[in-house]
Amino acid sequence: MTTDTPEESLDPANWADMHKTASRMIDDAVAHVEGVRERPVWQQMPQSVREGFLTPAPMKSTPLDAVYDEVLSTVFPYAMGNIHPRFWGWYMGSSNFTGALADFLAAIEGSNLGGGDTAAAQVDRQVVNWLKELMDFPASASGTLTSGGSMANMVCLTVARNKMAGVDVREEGITALPKPLRFYTSDQVHSASQKALEALGLGRRALRVIPSDANFRMSIPALEQAIQEDRAAGCEPACVIATAGTTNTGAIDDMQAIAALCKRQGIWFHVDGCIGALIKIAPVNRTMVEGIEDADSLALDPHKWLHTPFEAGCALVKDAQLHFDTFELHGEYLEEKPRGIASGGFLADYCFELSRGFKALKIWMSLKEHGVEKFGCLIDQNIAQAAYLTDLIHTDPHLELMAPTSINIVCFRYRNAEAPDEDLKALNTEIMLRLQESGLAVPSDTTVGGRHCLRVAINNHRTKRQDLDLLVREVVKLGQELEAAAP
Ligand SMILES: *Cc1c(COP(=O)(O)O)cnc(C)c1O
Numbered sequence: 001m002t003t004d005t006p007e008e009s010l011d012p013a014n015w016a017d018m019h020k021t022a023s024r025m026i027d028d029a030v031a032h033v034e035g036v037r038e039r040p041v042w043q044q045m046p047q048s049v050r051e052g053f054l055t056p057a058p059m060k061s062t063p064l065d066a067v068y069d070e071v072l073s074t075v076f077p078y079a080m081g082n083i084h085p086r087f088w089g090w091y092m093g094s095s096n097f098t099g100a101l102a103d104f105l106a107a108i109e110g111s112n113l114g115g116g117d118t119a120a121a122q123v124d125r126q127v128v129n130w131l132k133e134l135m136d137f138p139a140s141a142s143g144t145l146t147s148g149g150s151m152a153n154m155v156c157l158t159v160a161r162n163k164m165a166g167v168d169v170r171e172e173g174i175t176a177l178p179k180p181l182r183f184y185t186s187d188q189v190h191s192a193s194q195k196a197l198e199a200l201g202l203g204r205r206a207l208r209v210i211p212s213d214a215n216f217r218m219s220i221p222a223l224e225q226a227i228q229e230d231r232a233a234g235c236e237p238a239c240v241i242a243t244a245g246t247t248n249t250g251a252i253d254d255m256q257a258i259a260a261l262c263k264r265q266g267i268w269f270h271v272d273g274c275i276g277a278l279i280k281i282a283p284v285n286r287t288m289v290e291g292i293e294d295a296d297s298l299a300l301d302p303h304k305w306l307h308t309p310f311e312a313g314c315a316l317v318k319d320a321q322l323h324f325d326t327f328e329l330h331g332e333y334l335e336e337k338p339r340g341i342a343s344g345g346f347l348a349d350y351c352f353e354l355s356r357g358f359k360a361l362k363i364w365m366s367l368k369e370h371g372v373e374k375f376g377c378l379i380d381q382n383i384a385q386a387a388y389l390t391d392l393i394h395t396d397p398h399l400e401l402m403a404p405t406s407i408n409i410v411c412f413r414y415r416n417a418e419a420p421d422e423d424l425k426a427l428n429t430e431i432m433l434r435l436q437e438s439g440l441a442v443p444s445d446t447t448v449g450g451r452h453c454l455r456v457a458i459n460n461h462r463t464k465r466q467d468l469d470l471l472v473r474e475v476v477k478l479g480q481e482l483e484a485a486a487p
Helices: 015-034 047-054 064-078 097-109 119-133 149-166 192-200 220-232 255-265 277-281 320-327 360-371 370-395 421-438 465-485
Strands: 140-147 182-184 208-211 234-245 268-272 299-301 315-316 400-401 409-414 446-450 449-457
Touching: 015 064, 015 097, 047 064, 097 360, 119 140, 119 277, 119 315, 119 360, 140 320, 140 421, 149 182, 149 192, 149 234, 149 299, 149 315, 182 192, 182 220, 182 277, 182 299, 192 208, 208 220, 208 255, 220 234, 220 255, 234 255, 255 268, 277 299, 277 370, 315 320, 360 370, 370 400, 370 409, 370 465, 400 465, 409 421, 409 465, 421 446, 421 449, 421 465
Parallel strands: 182 208, 182 234, 234 268, 268 299
Antiparallel strands: 140 315, 299 315, 400 409, 409 449, 446 449
């Protein structure tokens, strides 16, 4: 390059053209979300489209309008469908338009939220403070926004490990632990906790799985007994992981009893509240999660019941100093300064990541726009809809409920008193796949108490009761058709 080589940038040659393309995207986006109910929830991608994703890296330029056309024809039609009113699979949020606009604005603003004296960092801190407030955590607690619940649990369990290790685990590593640590959770635990303990070097063996009762809540007598056994065997009972809203059935562990037990025993009390923590803002049902405020650490997931566009999770820790001591580390290139951009504290001192996106803005804007009360009512609405669906199942002789409905998750199956469980599994799986492939509705499935079932998680602000009526009609119709066709 010589001094007369023209210098390039990524900015458009013509901003007016960019404005035109961007406006088209906004128009299409509004129409897309407005018309979501009229489209199939999901459709399978044809092979010809699939092949388009196998082309090599594009070395030359393509006009943005053409790139966008490709997105419209090859990406948008084959979405997961979780923004659709009849998507109830696994456990997703259904996003919201303001949150999507906020993601765009956050990218335009462009800050890196690892640290720095920026308004973006203030928004991030404020969102964490709001979540502390909503969870009845004290102002002295700390927190960090994460990519999701898995990372939020990972952050919390790292603080718990370091606190309970009995050695400076940052310096000495886990091989220096004087006693093996034990973590306790029910058999309904989410895989995220197990993955976290594996990654923390403690191994799967550190996780003691406590049986759950008939309502899929952790058995407290069994928990107490396991703690006693472990102490007697020379292990260090370090942490109980309670679940506020299990993934299988939505069961909420008895957090008051677990909090009291942990206090007596000097054990860290962590709550995985990725599903249920936000019930605390729901006026009708909030007492279901009493005791969550006593947790030493809490993982929650704004991208679930706050419908924040993916991704946004949050870890809260009661003892801010312990949280800071777990993650604080500054390279010589990242010294904090009393003035200037590198002042005012680093958000990266509370998590694994250094570079962090401005995901706080999408939570901040939608909470301001709608107000917390609206989100609380939507949570109550989903819980009432699950009770409505449960009633429909109870009154239909072709269906049976497979687990008590505690919150917004309903486990049921098409029944046949004569058929063995394995045949019913095949039949219900086929019903589920046909529902998904027809684009009519998306339930998922699971196994509870050793028996397979369909699972409908109504974490969706667009669902109406009529959608659940339709689901029940279709499940029964498909079940009858499949039985009639069977040899
Ligand atoms: C969803 C979920 C997680 C994992 O959260 P992600 O946001 O998917 O990473 C952990 N625990 C429970 C109970 C969950 O429902």
